[in-house]
Amino acid sequence: MIQISVVIPVFNEEESLPELTNWISRVMQEHGFSYEIIFINDGSTDRSWDIIQQISEQNQCIKGLNFTRNYGKSAALDAGFKRAEGEVVITMDADLQDSPDEIPGLFQMVSEGLDVVSGWKKERHDPLSKTIPSKFFNGVTRWISGIELHDFNCGLKAYRKKVVKNISVYGEMHRYIPLLAKWNGFPKIGEKVVQHRARKYGYSKFGLERFLNGFLDLITVSFVHRYKKKPMHFFGSLGSLSFLGGFLITSWLIFQKIYGLSKGENVREIVDQPLFFLALVAIIIGVQLFVTGFIAELMTSSQSKEAEYKIDEEVNFYK
Ligand code: UDP
Ligand code: MG
Numbered sequence: 001m002i003q004i005s006v007v008i009p010v011f012n013e014e015e016s017l018p019e020l021t022n023w024i025s026r027v028m029q030e031h032g033f034s035y036e037i038i039f040i041n042d043g044s045t046d047r048s049w050d051i052i053q054q055i056s057e058q059n060q061c062i063k064g065l066n067f068t069r070n071y072g073k074s075a076a077l078d079a080g081f082k083r084a085e086g087e088v089v090i091t092m093d094a095d096l097q098d099s100p101d102e103i104p105g106l107f108q109m110v111s112e113g114l115d116v117v118s119g120w121k122k123e124r125h126d127p128l129s130k131t132i133p134s135k136f137f138n139g140v141t142r143w144i145s146g147i148e149l150h151d152f153n154c155g156l157k158a159y160r161k162k163v164v165k166n167i168s169v170y171g172e173m174h175r176y177i178p179l180l181a182k183w184n185g186f187p188k189i190g191e192k193v194v195q196h197r198a199r200k201y202g203y204s205k206f207g208l209e210r211f212l213n214g215f216l217d218l219i220t221v222s223f224v225h226r227y228k229k230k231p232m233h234f235f236g237s238l239g240s241l242s243f244l245g246g247f248l249i250t251s252w253l254i255f256q257k258i259y260g261l262s263k264g265e266n267v268r269e270i271v272d273q274p275l276f277f278l279a280l281v282a283i284i285i286g287v288q289l290f291v292t293g294f295i296a297e298l299m300t301s302s303q304s305k306e307a308e309y310k311i312d313e314e315v316n317f318y319k
Helices: 017-030 048-058 073-083 100-111 128-145 161-165 173-183 208-227 231-262 274-301
Strands: 004-010 035-041 062-067 088-091 116-120 157-160 189-193 311-315
Touching: 004 017, 004 073, 004 100, 017 035, 017 048, 017 100, 035 048, 035 073, 048 062, 048 311, 062 073, 073 088, 073 161, 073 173, 088 100, 088 161, 100 116, 100 157, 100 189, 116 173, 128 173, 128 208, 157 161, 157 173, 173 189, 173 208, 208 231, 208 274, 231 274
Parallel strands: 004 035, 004 088, 035 062, 116 189
Antiparallel strands: 062 311, 088 157, 116 157
16 A cells, blocks of 8 residues: 655656655655655656656656656646555655655645645745745635635645545646635645745746636636536526616616607607617627637536646556
8 A cells, every 4th residue: 555645747857856756765764654756747858757767767666657748737747646546645846846854744634634735835935026926826816715725836735545536637727726626525625834945956837927827727617616517697697687787778768768759859869879789789799708608618618628638658657
């Protein structure tokens, strides 16, 4: 039986891998944990995959998956989750910014009954261009999800095995795994302050553009999550509102006409304002488009967003 699976997405991290592997193995041995480390090479263009293959020859606990191209961190985590066999699954970045010394503490918190334990980089060693948007992002995510975490996007997290076997991580959703867990029936979510270090080698792969994509993913999945079982609650309310608006405006126009006629005015002006009708039509078309978009979203969300990645090679899995 494996106690801990460490799942590590890798995109061009050749310099860090040997040091990281030695460090994790040392911690595991010191604490007597049975473990596996699963590296998912996410289409690196450097020697990362060669190095993963080399170190997996020396240690059978080290396993590797090689994607055919770069599919993103979420896909990499998803592939690792599907393969993980440990009772507790711990995710960690490959760049040595997360410390393997946190593993025993995270393992203990999950063993004591939590579904998810999320790291909190309280003293964060990243540039302001990352930390400021991140503060904003965390505030909005707390507000939308009702989950009181400070650092949703921390790469260092621990899960009960059952949790990772019951969620699919896609798009830029790696930032929102605690939400996926909660929505899928695992609400016991805890937090642990963890050490964080500046990037030693290479460069960060996440900029503002991916941040925005993540936000759009959050909005879509929040809506889909909320309305997929009862779409009428959403479409119905929106439709009613639009209908009511149209009804009130029309009633008002008719009233004006009758009132004007009764006073013998020429009322053509009031009723035939072209701008007014254009606005009305625009509103209706807008609502229709919105609704159509969401119907499409609802219909495709369950199928097409899962397991879009392709695995090319693997090492140490069936031994
Ligand atoms: N990563 C990945 N695929 C990508 C981008 C990043 O697997 O397309 C991995 C990367 O190798 C690292 C982790 O995701 O292990 C976090 O990336 P990074 O350190 O660049 O993010 P940051 O710490 O700057 O937010
Ligand atoms: Mg990093």
